[in-house]
Amino acid sequence: MPKPPDRIDRRILQALVADGRLTNNELAERVGLSASPCWQRVRRLERDGFIQGYTAVLDQSLLGATETVIIEVTLERHDDEILEVFGRAMAEMPEVLEVYLTTGEYDYFVKVAVNGTAGYEAFLRTKLYKVPGIRHSRSSFALRCLKRTHSIVPDEE
Numbered sequence: 205m206p207k208p209p210d211r212i213d214r215r216i217l218q219a220l221v222a223d224g225r226l227t228n229n230e231l232a233e234r235v236g237l238s239a240s241p242c243w244q245r246v247r248r249l250e251r252d253g254f255i256q257g258y259t260a261v262l263d264q265s266l267l268g269a270t271e272t273v274i275i276e277v278t279l280e281r282h283d284d285e286i287l288e289v290f291g292r293a294m295a296e297m298p299e300v301l302e303v304y305l306t307t308g309e310y311d312y313f314v315k316v317a318v319n320g321t322a323g324y325e326a327f328l329r330t331k332l333y334k335v336p337g338i339r340h341s342r343s344s345f346a347l348r349c350l351k352r353t354h355s356i357v358p359d360e361e
Contacts, residue, residue, distance in 0.1 A: 206252035212237065216245055217254065217357045224258045261354070269299070269317035272346040273324055275332070276310035278339045286337040293335040299327055310342070 209217065215235040219226060226234070232242035249255045264272070279286055294303045294314065302315040318324045324343070332341065 206254070209249065209254060211360065213245060213249060213254070214357050214360065216242065216249065217355075220246075220255065221353070221355050221357060259354075261352075264317045268319050269323070271318050271320055271324060272301075272349070273316050273318060274344045274346060275312075275314040275316065276342045277312040277314055278309075278341070279311050279337050280339040281337065282311070290335060290337055293331075297327075297331055299331070 212235055216231065219231055219234045228243050228246070229239050231246070232239045235242065237245070246255070264270075277290075279290060290312070291303070294300050294312075297316075299316045299318055300314060301317055302313075304313040305311065306313050316324075316327060318327050324345075332338070
């Protein structure tokens, strides 16, 4: 089991969450280390799984997916086969940004990016409603994103 990140590790993680394109020298300067120890810490954080990868954040509206829709999905049953089929189907749909198994009234929270209401209707008809085992879904269109982040670095306890 990896050791918990210390104060400097947390500063490294916070800096990388804010800007994953920092060079090692820039990162080292921001967190108050020299380049070599900073590089070693980043490699350890990657190896231990604290850093799972790096990605570009795209403007989906400029790419033609102008709407974000939140879909709450209820399944007919909760056996392993239905859960597996649903999970595999969600992973294969490029419009699907995030999927969460949840507690409460609905089984899943699904976030999709589509091109307007026509794009959403096409997504429902040709993809989502073709997935076996869905009993009910409810959708909400996002009007505006007030905050978007992909990770947090919790305070030390």
